[in-house]
Amino acid sequence: MRGPGWDAASAQTLLRIRGPGLMEDITDEIHEWFVIWYNTLGHYDVFPAADLGGSVLIATGQTSTPQEYLMEKLEKEKQAKAKRQMMPPKPEPVKLEAPGWKMPQTEALSCLEEANNDFIRNWSLRDESDNPEQEEYLDLITEKLCHELQLEMREIVDELMRAELELLNKALLKDRARDKGKFEIPEMDKDMKKDTGKIRIQKKKKDILEDVAVEDLFNELLQAKIIRNYRVVFLRDWLGDLSYQNYEARRELRDYKQRLGEIKQLVLEYCVLPLISKETHRIAPLVRSVCIYGLPEAGKTLLANAICSEVGALLFDVSAPVLVGKYVGKEKQKRLIDMISKVARVYAPSIIFLDAGEKPWLKEVSPEEQYIQSRRFAKSFVKLVKGIKPGDQILFLSLSEEPQKAKVAFIKLHDKFIRVPTTDYNTLYMYYKNLLMKYHGVDRDIDVSCLAKMSVGIPLDFIRQAVEKVLSLRRRITLKFNPLKPIEIMNEILMYQYPTPEMVKALDKFEKRISLAKAKKKIRD
Template sequence: MSASDKSWNSAQQKAEELLVSDRQIQADEAPKSRHDAVKTILPIYIKYRNLVQQLAHLYDKMIHSQKREQIKRLLDCAVGRMLEYKREIVKLTCSDYEWPDDLLIQMKWTPDDIQIPPIFSYTADRKKELEDRKKVIEDLVDKLNNPEPDVDPGDRLQSAEFSSVPSLTRAPSMVRRRKSMKSIITPNLPIPTEPEEVRIAREKADDLKKAFSDAISLIQRHERARLGRVVATTIQRDRDYQRKVKFGDIELKKYKREVKESAATTIQRTWRGFRARKLLAERREKTEMSMGMILPSRTDKTVFEEDLRNQLRIQELQEEFRTAVHGTIAREREKYGESKRLGIIDDISEEIRAWFQEWLVAVGHFDVYPPEQNGGSVLIVTGQTLTPEEFLVKKLEEKDKAEKGKKEKDKKDEKKGSDKEKSEKDKNKSQEEKGWTPPESRVLQPMADVQKDFLVNWSLRDENLSQTVNADIIREEILCELQLEARKTVDELMRLELDRMNDALIKDHKNDDPKFQFPGMKKGKKKKQKKEKKGKKKKEEEVMNKDEVDEMFRELVAAGIIRNYPEARLGDWWGDLSYQNFEAQRDRKDYQHKLGEIRSLIMETCVLPLGSKEAHTLAPSLRSVCIAGLPRTGKTFLAHAIANEIGALLLDLTPSVLAGQYEGKENEKRLMKMINTVAKNYPPSIVLIDGGEKPWLKKIPPEERENQPKRLAKLLPKFIKGIKPGDQTLVLGLASEPWKATKKFYKIYETFITIPVSDYNSVYLFYQDILMKYHYVSRHFDVSALAKLSVGYSLDVIREAVENVLNLRRRIRLKFDPLKPEEILKELQTNQTIPPKMVDDFAKFPTKTPLGRKWGKMMKQERAAIDNPPGKKK
């Protein structure tokens, strides 16, 4: 058994255990208090995070494409269930963050064991699609920036004619005649060409080689010139000394032998001591470096390069296996396509006619045929429709209920007046005493189906054949597709046959019983037809031609709304975790998250739900997110990182981008319609609003009036409500001054992610990373004191300050003039500081969000309960 198969089996066992725990929680209908509910579901949530991490690594490393599809299904279910638990934990704790230190210690895990990696690695088709899309956007932007000069077609033709006519003013020479004869003899020889991608790659390689050789020659010239100057100055110094000695300007002193020996001994002792101290320092530095106490300036990248090569090789093998599976699917479809179709149609027809006969014999009439949108005759086969016996029992129960309802109606009318007052008082009490009950989940059934498929198709499979294509699964899928296609045609015919039989049945019983009715009568057909017509109209409006969508795409690119974004990854986000918030949360003290928690929250709210259509359908709906932070705290970086992680299409609705475009109500509605259409046709997509609070500002600043930021304030809520599960669309706002917005701003965004002010741990790690890359920076540089004094500055400002200090001239002098913390602090102080009032307003902002208000009320209640327990006398 391979390592990947072992990991897969262990992941399946974990999923089975979690599924059992989920069912136990669902079966337990007893209400729980808030604290008991958190204690119950938080461990399962952590285990789901660990399962998602394991499945993510397994999905990236697995070569077998059929197994990858199975792993992907389980991964989508695990992500959906994990996010459902996350939603419940947020409701119970009124916080987006959790610090389960006690559970991690109990499970013997570290925070890295539940850290979710970027899991949606793109397949070859997806990569090619993204590259093609980026190239299309770049080409469109280039054409807009560099339009071709307008040339009349007649002028072009005329210039071509003149160029083909030989000159009459001067006779051609013999050489020209030979050239022209060659062109006449071989006018259209095929010119050997190379592909455009190969040519671009070759030109880039040649440019790199040339730049490298030019750099080497430049360094050599400068070094030779420097050595020449050193030799020249040495010779000149010797000549000057000899000349001064010759003319008596310098008198040579004669020392005794003892004095010379003592001087030599002193020099030797000093040199040997210096050399010994230097060797000891180097040895101590190597020891500390091997123990991980200090960071080296140059790291060995062979391991990372080898890992990258292995990853590329795995992707190649995945692509080879995928093509093999597609080839098998094509062969099996040709084999079973038409030969089985007629037999399947006959079997389905006989099965439905038997259902007709069963109802007619048992009840005397036919049942309603299941509608097409609900599944059609699939519901009959799977037993999801009523049997004749169940129909008769249900009818009797309805009669009994109708008789009892008449008797109880009179009694209820008498008690209505007295019960109204009691019901209003008891509502609040029932809500308080109700507690927490587990909500229904959409994920458990799909997850159970995945587990069942694994047991049937893979658990008992011979491991010697585990790396070959499983043709049995392919045949079953093809037969299932054929059956569904055939069932649609059979359903249409059977509905017509059922209508004819119902007509005949009505004629037979019309004279016997004028009130004769049954479920299959044509009583409600007109309403159904109307509903179907409305549904068809809506579908026709939604479905658009591909050319129209492409035209909208080009228009949005020309307007600057669709653009390419720079490369950014969530793994490059710097920040350390909070290590004291567990105790603070336990003791009901005020606590705040750190920069390290932002990454995991972004993964759970933005990346995981949008990563695939299945995950977006199963996970709780989240249509809008606002990332709030002070200026230069990394909001734009996070937006680009989210788009890069999932390969999303970015549509920029920033007011400055829309300035002077699509003005007027009709044009604005047309713009939002185009964005909605393009976003749904190019999933996943992110609608970015840089300055997410500007459409709802209380007062518009003078510099923003030209941009008209409130233009889309009324259209955005409708757009957000129109996002449905499976659309893979997210409205992402970036807010620098959210406290200046009105109350409508807090209703637009469903989740607020606040970037906190930099803390000591994060700044310390950041300084270590950027400073220790320079070779001559001391490994014992006082990073701790510098980090302590830099708390509050954003990491972007710190990076810029370090780069300004360690310029080329300063790096040359590092060997002789070591870097001091004062230099970086002076550079930091030259930056424009954020006003204290702005910092205070931003610190109060989280308490104004809907979740922050709930958290404040909950903390007041808990503190009051601690200060005044039930048995305490006042």
């Protein structure tokens, strides 16, 4: 239903706000397609025809890949060679049709399926009892307008990209003019030139899971404990103060280290907001994979659970201990990845979770962990991440305590890295204040500042356990005539074993390694 406020003016407003960003994203997408073809084959592919969808075919992966183009070219050369040698063609097997009358497919079936899919996607989970006046749903209207806007922007960008491709091909021919071998740029086939609506389309690969119901795949992953529950927490449960020095550093474009309060903003930006809906995932910058790393007990698992809880995601746990002894062999491994990919798209938003994320890419595996065979899924994970497209609402999320032990492929796999810092004074002061004031008998003027200074670098969860241990039921009974002293909590806090300086230096070194890799990538781009 279209509301009175959603007229041409609303569409123009949407065009003004989102149009430039959409054009930039579509242009980057097509440029990436150009680069892949040039880096692999040294030339560019034919741009898809407008009446077949144009760059929509590129975005949805329906055009040929460079490898498929080479296979097709070799096949044509073999057929031409066979014709020259006058080899008799192989007789085609005669297909016997089963006797009897078959009911033809009705033309209304596609309309019914489309209406059913629209109902499942947009209306099956809506509670109409809260909307007795049948007011319009603005999210549906916005999504439809955004989709129409994207198609309009794509047509404009396609025309510009066709002109750019023509100039690139001319420059390429000029560069290769002195080559000994004859250089040719791919063109449409002769029979395709007569009908401009025909281009070389990627042949759809046979899906081995096509005949298997998604519910059966879901149950199989559930029984294998790959799909599992998670503790429901939210980002509002993450306690951390912002750094005012970092605010000035950002304004002056200086390097700075994140604080716990800023980690929440990064997680929200990279992991939560893109997964809210298909439209936001399609429009937002594509983040396929994120690695959250830091010292032990820093709060990485809490952040992972909060991401899942915020968007109501389905969690696929592909950690090495979960997959021990399961799906052994290349065919079974491929089947598992295909199953996860299919189920994750149907039940989006989905999080593909990898704990101890560095293990599949370890440089050396210790003898104690060789039985886990953590490296056998490394290539499969790369393929899984590369298959994530805009609008899929899928995120590959890994946690790591020792990312410095992984190979370069581990860094290349992840689009973003978030380091969870140690606790700071401001955060600890707020945490102690909130934690101790929950107990009725604790003095309101207890020296929280002293506790915060003594606890810098100690995880919040360890502090919570220490306070709960000190303020046992027996001790709470005596608070009225024997007030709590900070030294009691300090004695328990000092039992914490700090990470070694080598561990901290290794993470600092890895952080610099990431910055260097990002700088090299920018130079290449």
